[in-house]
Amino acid sequence: MNPRELLLDSFRAAIDAADPQKIVPAHLPEPPPGNTLVIGAGKAAAAMARAVEAHWPAGNHLEGIVVTPYRHGLATNSIMVIEASHPIPDIQGEMASRAILESVRMLKPDDLLLGLFSGGGSSLLSAPVPGVTLEELKSVTHQLLLCGASIQEINIVRKHLSMVLGGKLAAANRAPVRCLIISDVTDNDPSSIASGPCAPDPSTWQDVLALIERYAITVSPQVIEVLQENSRKSSNGGAGETPKPGDPVFRNVKNRIIATARQSLAAAAQFFQAQGITPLILGDTVTGEAREVAKMHAAIAREIRHYSNPYRPPVALISGGETTVAVKGTGKGGRNAEFLLSLAIALDGLENVYALACDTDGIDGSETNAGAVMAPDTLSRARQAGIDPTALLDDNDAYTFFEKLGDLVITGPTYTNVNDYRAILIA
Numbered sequence: 001m002n003p004r005e006l007l008l009d010s011f012r013a014a015i016d017a018a019d020p021q022k023i024v025p026a027h028l029p030e031p032p033p034g035n036t037l038v039i040g041a042g043k044a045a046a047a048m049a050r051a052v053e054a055h056w057p058a059g060n061h062l063e064g065i066v067v068t069p070y071r072h073g074l075a076t077n078s079i080m081v082i083e084a085s086h087p088i089p090d091i092q093g094e095m096a097s098r099a100i101l102e103s104v105r106m107l108k109p110d111d112l113l114l115g116l117f118s119g120g121g122s123s124l125l126s127a128p129v130p131g132v133t134l135e136e137l138k139s140v141t142h143q144l145l146l147c148g149a150s151i152q153e154i155n156i157v158r159k160h161l162s163m164v165l166g167g168k169l170a171a172a173n174r175a176p177v178r179c180l181i182i183s184d185v186t187d188n189d190p191s192s193i194a195s196g197p198c199a200p201d202p203s204t205w206q207d208v209l210a211l212i213e214r215y216a217i218t219v220s221p222q223v224i225e226v227l228q229e230n231s232r233k234s235s236n237g238g239a240g241e242t243p244k245p246g247d248p249v250f251r252n253v254k255n256r257i258i259a260t261a262r263q264s265l266a267a268a269a270q271f272f273q274a275q276g277i278t279p280l281i282l283g284d285t286v287t288g289e290a291r292e293v294a295k296m297h298a299a300i301a302r303e304i305r306h307y308s309n310p311y312r313p314p315v316a317l318i319s320g321g322e323t324t325v326a327v328k329g330t331g332k333g334g335r336n337a338e339f340l341l342s343l344a345i346a347l348d349g350l351e352n353v354y355a356l357a358c359d360t361d362g363i364d365g366s367e368t369n370a371g372a373v374m375a376p377d378t379l380s381r382a383r384q385a386g387i388d389p390t391a392l393l394d395d396n397d398a399y400t401f402f403e404k405l406g407d408l409v410i411t412g413p414t415y416t417n418v419n420d421y422r423a424i425l426i427a
């Protein structure tokens with residue numbers, strides 16, 4: 001098998017380990033005496049809903065609403081699937097959020113609220129708090145995504161500006177809550193995944209104000225007034241804060257992580273091992289600027305290639321997590337393509353080193369590719385085609401670089417999301 005196919009097959013193994021159809025059934029709760037309401041949000045929400053329907057005991061009432069990004073919808077029977085915008089919220093997400101909230105408020109103590117959450121849910125559950133318009137929420141979200149803030153920091157803001165996130169959904173409900181969660185964050189913290197609609201939120205309005213200031217986010221006077229007023233109320237013990245750890249609203253709430261990046265990396269490692277290639281998992285919590293993380297990966301690859309340290313080739317370096325990109329250029333491309341272009345420049349055609357960097361949800365940034373692949377001849381082919389790698393990296397235009405070389409990886413939606421997957425094969 002050639003190196004490119006090995007890398008692509010390892011990526012498929014990683015995705016397969018987080019397939020909702022395979023992992024949801026074993027975690028389903030017992031049906032309640034009353035009705036079951038299924039609610040959910042995220043890139044895996046429709047696939048999770050379909051898995052619930054396929055394995056829910058016959059004769060037990062089931063209905064619900066889940067919201068998922070455009071092109072991620074699947075056919076279901078009793079659970080309504082609504083598509084909305086990601087990562088910038090839109091009116092579809094707002095209406096779906098309000099419908100979910102109203103449905104949750106109608107539950108009785110003998111009913112069950114079954115939550116299905118995965119990465120991407122934060123922008124989909126976008127009903128803004130009073131005093132904040134959807135347009136203002138969109139503007140704040142857009143700026144946060146471009147400034148280099150971590151996903152945890154972005155979600156602190158989202159939790160407080162949404163009527164549903166940060167434990168507020170659990171607080172609106174009287175029934176037992178059981179949430180099944182596919183994690184796309186490095187610490188697998190339920191409060192961070194889809195901004196924790198049914199999880200305690202330790203962050204505060206003061207944290208939101210600090211982040212707005214730190215990243216120089218431009219907001220309207222009306223939003224500043226909402227932030228400051230709620231900050232004053234929460235400081236004085238008043239209402240308006242998200243429910244915190246220990247709050248009685250979480251007494252009968254259970255959040256269960258059913259898929260993680262670590263599980264997917266382990267599946268990829270098993271795949272490489274079966275091919276006679278030594279896998280080395282660098283970690284599932286790799287963060288930082290994508291281009292800088294790539295330089296560190298390149299250093300490890302050179303050490304193995306030149307000195308067989310810590311292992312003799314063939315070796316596969318595997319890592320997950322979520323890097324960031326502080327966008328300064330005007331180009332196209334997500335964090336995985338940017339990582340890979342920076343890696344190619346750092347390796348400078350190092351013989352027998354190949355790499356793949358993709359997002360397990362099938363979408364890298366705002367384009368249609370999951371990521372890209374790289375080979376020892378990537379830079380030489382680019383230069384022969386008149387493509388300047390450094391100039392495109394400076395312009396945050398890694399998508400164009402790999403598109404022109406025909407090296408994009410395009411999977412379409414995978415209906416799951418356990419964050420980034422990177423594999424460097426030292427043959």
